[in-house]
Amino acid sequence: MKNILRLLPLLAFALISLRAADDKVIAAVRAADAERVAATKAGDGARLDAIFSDELRYAHSSGHVDTKASYIKALTTHSTVYETYDYKEQNFLPASPGIVLMTGRVISHTRNASGANELDLNFLGVWREEKGKWRFLAWQSCKNPPPAPAAK
Numbered sequence: 001m002k003n004i005l006r007l008l009p010l011l012a013f014a015l016i017s018l019r020a021a022d023d024k025v026i027a028a029v030r031a032a033d034a035e036r037v038a039a040t041k042a043g044d045g046a047r048l049d050a051i052f053s054d055e056l057r058y059a060h061s062s063g064h065v066d067t068k069a070s071y072i073k074a075l076t077t078h079s080t081v082y083e084t085y086d087y088k089e090q091n092f093l094p095a096s097p098g099i100v101l102m103t104g105r106v107i108s109h110t111r112n113a114s115g116a117n118e119l120d121l122n123f124l125g126v127w128r129e130e131k132g133k134w135r136f137l138a139w140q141s142c143k144n145p146p147p148a149p150a151a152k
Helices: 002-042 045-051 068-076
Strands: 052-059 065-067 080-096 099-112 115-130 133-143
Touching (some): 002 080, 002 115, 065 068
Parallel strands (some): 052 133
Antiparallel strands (some): 052 065, 115 133
16 A cells, blocks of 8 residues: 555656646647648648648548648639638647647638638547648548527
């Protein structure tokens, strides 16, 4: 019993250290995502190239899937323009060393060939640490249904 009591402070210290490491990772990924959103809204190809993983798979709520090259092209040629990007919920979960899952809800206003769109989406984003830098690896989203009409 004495040995167990001696180990409790070490265990507590280890848990606090792990939590601090997770907080540091989440802060880094949160900053990387803020850069991703800013670069996406700006249609800045160089910044997007730096933040997107070469293996990016971006699955839109429409079912269309982009690669890194096709998504950067859509954003830099302004065939898709993100005017606003407003997180209503954004959660981060370190899933394993070097992988962070980002989930939540976002409302964005976009323009494309079919006109202006307001998108209310639930999403899953995946961030991966690549050569010491957090890179955006994957996105999957689905549209939320419109609110039900008020009962009369």
